[in-house]
C-alpha cells in the first residue's frame with residue numbers, strides 16, 4: 001500500500017506550471033502556425049526579419065520536443081499585416097473593453113513589435129507581452145506576441161537569449177502561465193539563457209495538449225486529462241493520480257509484492 005500512496009502523493013508536489021487564464025483555454029487544433037507580422041511601418045528597435053529566422057529554433061528546440069504533447073508549432077516566415085495597429089495598438093481580449101485602439105484579432109499565433117506605452121509603460125523592462133486575444137469558449141483561436149519596441153532591450157540580447165524569450169512568449173500564447181519552478185522556461189522571471197524545456201514545462205504542455213495514447217500504453221489516461229481536468233482549470237491532480245494508481249497496480253505483480261512493499 002505504501003507503494004500506491006507514493007504514486008498518489010507525487011502529483012501534489014510534482015508540478016508548478018500554471019495556465020494563462022482561469023478557463024484553461026488551449027488551441028483546439030494540434031497544428032498551430034506561428035508567423036511574424038510585418039507592419040506597414042517598420043519597427044524602431046526590433047528586427048522582425050531576424051525574429052522570423054529565429055522562430056524555427058524557438059519552436060523546434062522547445063515546444064516541439066515533447067513526445068507526450070500532440071501540439072506541433074509550425075513556422076511560416078513573415079507576412080505583411082497591412083495594419084499598423086499591431087505596432088501601435090493596445091493589447092486587449094477581443095470583445096472585451098479596451099481603453100484605446102486594440103491590437104487586431106488574428107488567427108493562430110502572430111509575432112510582431114509594439115510601441116504602445118499602455119502595454120509597455122514608462123521605461124518598461126518587459127521584453128515582450130503575449131495574450132491569446134481571440135478565445136471562443138475554451139478554445140484559443142488567435143494569440144499575439146508583442147516584442148517591446150519602446151526601447152532596444154530585445155535587440156541587445158544574444159541570439160540564444162532571443163530564442164529563449166520567443167519560446168517563453170509562445171508558451172503563453174499556447175495557454176501556459178508562469179511557473180514557480182526556477183528551472184522552467186516558463187519561470188515567472190524570464191531567464192533568457194534557457195536552451196531546453198524543464199520537466200515542469202513538459203508537464204504543462206502535456207496537460208493542455210495530451211497525446212492520445214493506445215489503451216494498453218502506460219500513459220493511457222493522458223487522453224482523458226482534458227475532460228477530467230477541465231472543471232478546475234489548473235487541476236491536474238486527479239487524472240495524474242489515477243494514472244499513478246494504474247501504473248502502481250500494473251507494476252505491483254504478486255511475485256514482486258514483498259520487494260515493492262518493503263521500506264526503502
Ligand SMILES: [Zn+2]
Nearest residue numbers: 168172178188
Ligand atoms: Zn512570461
